[in-house]
Structures are given as structure tokens and as C-alpha cells.
Amino acid sequence: MVIVYRSNTGFTKEYAEMLGKAEKMKVCPLAEAQGKVGPGETVFFMGPLMAGHIAGIDQAVRQFAVKGVCGVGMSPASPQVLETLAKANYTNGAPIFYLQGGWAxxxxxxxxxxxxxxxxxxxxxxxxxxxxxxxxxxxxxxxxxxxGGSFVAFENLKAIQEWMEELTM
Ligand SMILES: Cc1cc2nc3c(=O)[nH]c(=O)nc-3n(C[C@H](O)[C@H](O)[C@H](O)COP(=O)(O)O)c2cc1C
Incomplete structure (x- = not known):
């Protein structure tokens, strides 16, 4: 699996790189992914929230075999945030995660x-x-x-890492 991400102010990029390093996965910005991510490769897509929509998700779902999605926003994580995300974003059945990034x-x-x-x-x-x-x-x-400020923290990645480990078992 490859991590493909979009990031406007750097918080999602930070999480994508942190996750890639921890899970030993290739990490690639969405704008450069065409041609670099092979047709047979599965993708974990990460993107910043813009008015509830995960920026880049539509392109990612169209172009790649997206198996998991993560939105990065400024509000604290909560079940309600996840529920709203699931309603506002089409993932083609892939599970959605949420991480608190920051505000710049x-x-x-x-x-x-x-x-x-x-x-x-x-x-x-x-x-x-x-x-x-x-x-x-x-x-x-x-x-x-x-x-502004940052809430990016390695501990926040735990649920995603557990899900990834289950996938490979
Ligand atoms: C126009 C705009 C709309 C935003 N809408 C949301 C939102 O609906 N929910 C949220 O939690 N954060 C929202 N944010 C905050 C960003 O999602 C947050 O700063 C995120 O960490 C940015 O990630 P990035 O640095 O990878 O671009 C918004 C930011 C902008 C500029």
C-alpha cells in the first residue's frame, strides 16, 4: 500500500510522512502520484478538510484503488466529526479516519x-x-x-496503524 496525500499548509504532509516512516510505506503527494503509483497498488489517501470535504478525495478515488481514507482538520477528534465526514465524502466503501492537524x-x-x-x-x-x-x-x-497552532502527534496515528496491521495479517 502507498500513502498518497494532499496538503495545503503542511499538517497532512507531516502525518503522511510520519505514518510512512513508521509503517515503512512509500509516501507520495497526489499531484505527483500519476505514473508513480502503479495500477496494481493499493492506496491510503490523506487530505485536509475544507468545509467538511476531504480535499483531493474525489481525484484519488477516481485514479487509484483507495482502501482507506483519512481527513485532517483543525477540530478535535470525536465520533460526531467522523460521522459528518462519512456523510460528506464518497470513499467507494473504504473506511474513513480523522486526525486533528492544526491551523496555520x-x-x-x-x-x-x-x-x-x-x-x-x-x-x-x-x-x-x-x-x-x-x-x-x-x-x-x-x-x-x-x-493557529499544531496538534500533530504520533500517538494520534494509533487507530490507523492498527487497521493497517490487521489488513496485512
Ligand atoms: C477554507 C478552509 C476550510 C476548512 N474547513 C475545515 C473543516 O470543515 N473542518 C475542520 O476541522 N478544519 C477545517 N479547516 C482547517 C484545515 O482542515 C486544517 O488546518 C488542516 O490541518 C489543514 O491541513 P494541511 O496543513 O495539510 O493543509 C479548514 C481550513 C480552510 C482554509
Missing amino acids: PKKVGWLKRRMVGMATKSMRESLRNKGSRRTPEEDRQLDFLLH
């Missing part, structure tokens, strides 16, 4: 920054309104929404 407002254009700003507005406002009643965790959350 300085690396995206103003329009995208604004789109995310609008989507997180109510959360930011309610955190701001708490003022000194914010917990340290809520302080970190507000700082993340305003200035």
Missing part, C-alpha cells in the same frame, strides 16, 4: 482565512466572553483559533 492562518489566503473565521466565530466569541472565567484549556483553545 498565515499560510492561507485572506478569503480562506475569512471562511474559517466565520465558521469559528461563535466559538471564539463565547470563549472571549468568558474573560477571566476561561480555564487554561479554554485559553489555549482561543489562542489556537486566533493565532
Whole structure:
């Protein structure tokens, strides 16, 4: 199996490379995969979330034998996030995973920054309104929404690694 990924600001790339190293798998950006990934090879596709859609998934499912998919977003992992992902993305039956990546407002254009700003507005406002009643965790959350940050961590890959190991057994 080959890991094919798309990444706009680098978080998905980081996870793809980390996973590739740990599982000794070839890792290839989607834009370079045509011709490099053989017709008989199976693919694990990873891509960033954009308004609930995993960027690049449609192309990947069309071009390759995708056996597993992973969306990388800025929100914390939860069963609800996975459920929404499964509804909004066509994977041709392949299982979907989710990883919390990060948020890099300085690396995206103003329009995208604004789109995310609008989507997180109510959360930011309610955190701001708490003022000194914010917990340290809520302080970190507000700082993340305003200035960005990374939640990329090797431990998050565990479920994917277990699934991959089951596949090869
Ligand atoms: C226009 C836009 C829409 C986004 N929509 C979502 C979303 O629906 N859910 C989410 O969790 N993150 C969303 N994000 C955040 C990215 O998915 C997140 O920063 C991700 O880690 C980026 O991965 P990358 O660095 O590989 O591009 C969005 C970001 C942008 C710029």
C-alpha cells in the first residue's frame, strides 16, 4: 500500500510522512502520484478538510484503488466529526479516519482565512466572553483559533496503524 496525500499548509504532509516512516510505506503527494503509483497498488489517501470535504478525495478515488481514507482538520477528534465526514465524502466503501492537524492562518489566503473565521466565530466569541472565567484549556483553545497552532502527534496515528496491521495479517 502507498500513502498518497494532499496538503495545503503542511499538517497532512507531516502525518503522511510520519505514518510512512513508521509503517515503512512509500509516501507520495497526489499531484505527483500519476505514473508513480502503479495500477496494481493499493492506496491510503490523506487530505485536509475544507468545509467538511476531504480535499483531493474525489481525484484519488477516481485514479487509484483507495482502501482507506483519512481527513485532517483543525477540530478535535470525536465520533460526531467522523460521522459528518462519512456523510460528506464518497470513499467507494473504504473506511474513513480523522486526525486533528492544526491551523496555520498565515499560510492561507485572506478569503480562506475569512471562511474559517466565520465558521469559528461563535466559538471564539463565547470563549472571549468568558474573560477571566476561561480555564487554561479554554485559553489555549482561543489562542489556537486566533493565532493557529499544531496538534500533530504520533500517538494520534494509533487507530490507523492498527487497521493497517490487521489488513496485512
Ligand atoms: C477554507 C478552509 C476550510 C476548512 N474547513 C475545515 C473543516 O470543515 N473542518 C475542520 O476541522 N478544519 C477545517 N479547516 C482547517 C484545515 O482542515 C486544517 O488546518 C488542516 O490541518 C489543514 O491541513 P494541511 O496543513 O495539510 O493543509 C479548514 C481550513 C480552510 C482554509
